[in-house]
Amino acid sequence: MSIQWFPGHMHLTRKAIAERVKAIDVVIEMLDARLPGSSANPLLAELTGHKPTLKVLNKQDMADPARTEQWLAHYRAQPGTRAIPLDASHTSPARALVAECRELAPLRGGMVKPLRVLICGIPNVGKSTLINTLMGKRAAKTGDEAGVTRNEQRVALADDCYLFDTPGVLWPRIVVPESGTLLAASGAVGRNAYDDETVALDLLDLLKVDYPALLEERYRFGLDPAALAQAHADALMESIGRQRGALVAGGKVNLTKAAELVIADFRQGHMGRITLETPPQFLRWLAAGEAADAERQKQRPDRPKARPARRR
Incomplete structure (x- = not known):
């Protein structure tokens, strides 16, 4: 994303x-x-x-x-x-x-x-x-x-x-997709810049692998670490929504509300002490992001040259 x-x-x-x-x-x-x-x-x-x-x-x-x-x-x-x-x-x-x-x-x-x-x-x-x-x-x-x-x-x-x-400042272009997700999860970007469900699913995908015990302790999925790591994030969010009563008519889960709960739990520290990246991991993301961005810049069509200013 x-x-x-x-x-x-x-x-x-x-x-x-x-x-x-x-x-x-x-x-x-x-x-x-x-x-x-x-x-x-x-x-x-x-x-x-x-x-x-x-x-x-x-x-x-x-x-x-x-x-x-x-x-x-x-x-x-x-x-x-x-x-x-x-x-x-x-x-x-x-x-x-x-x-x-x-x-x-x-x-x-x-x-x-x-x-x-x-x-x-x-x-x-x-x-x-x-x-x-x-x-x-x-x-x-x-x-x-x-x-x-x-x-x-x-x-x-x-x-x-x-x-x-000085006021907080981001960079004009976030070239590392993973960083965009993490920044959104932490509250560093405005609400209109991301989709809650997508961020929550990406967050669960990270946490189920790196912090399965904390995730299980918070949400009581009834899964051991190996099974939790293999579970689909959308199934986990569905379970969280049902546990927390994030339901709409017909007993269906309100996924937007469930996503908001997951993000709020992370921001407020309710999941436990969590760090979403390690130095080697971030450096890999950065290298891949910069390489992909450089390739995109190469493929961009040249902008039309500006017309010379008229003499007055």
Whole structure:
């Protein structure tokens, strides 16, 4: 399934980041710990260039701890990059963020050369919640919808450390189909960009193989892991709908309602601690997606040349 979502305000955010980054010492990219690869925006890497980067794997309390360690190792192996996990239970995130940023920019600090940090990330990754925690008040608007924050903000992390917040931004084209599904499942794209049933079925296909025990514990299918892995996702969703009373006249399952239940259970962590991708898995998806996109670009017919402007 191809999912695309790039509202008009994201074009403005892209320009704002490109302008702001000129005076920035460190870039913090917030990622969703449940899908660290798919929630890393390649557009940000393009905009921020070779600035030292701190990858923050947010919502790590909802992610698979073993896979979180794999992702931290993956990012820490990259030059000029540090990585830490974070979740809403951290009582002093500012201290952790400042410490990591100072390591990345040791020549900055003090009132003469304050440390300037830009925080970026895709929509609904938790930036606004973090900003509110840092400021100790409801300064940033939050919500369970993608694209809530629209304006840039500045936060003092310390006397000599300033954090600049920007609205969440996706990339203009999502070339990895699997990432589109994962982003939709996590709530990173607007509701009008995807079909609930398709996303829920794809999500069940992933979970029945990687997390059969958690799926069985949540929905009580009565299947052992091997049988669950072989079950059809549509049959599983039908079962979930019947269990949860998502029925219409005649006792038929309302598949849209059942799909909404599955997606909500994942987003709210009711299925348990889940990470939907590993570094090797995501890199395979990325290579395949980029190759397919390159082939599509080759096959596109040349656009007609623009007519020369008339002389006046």
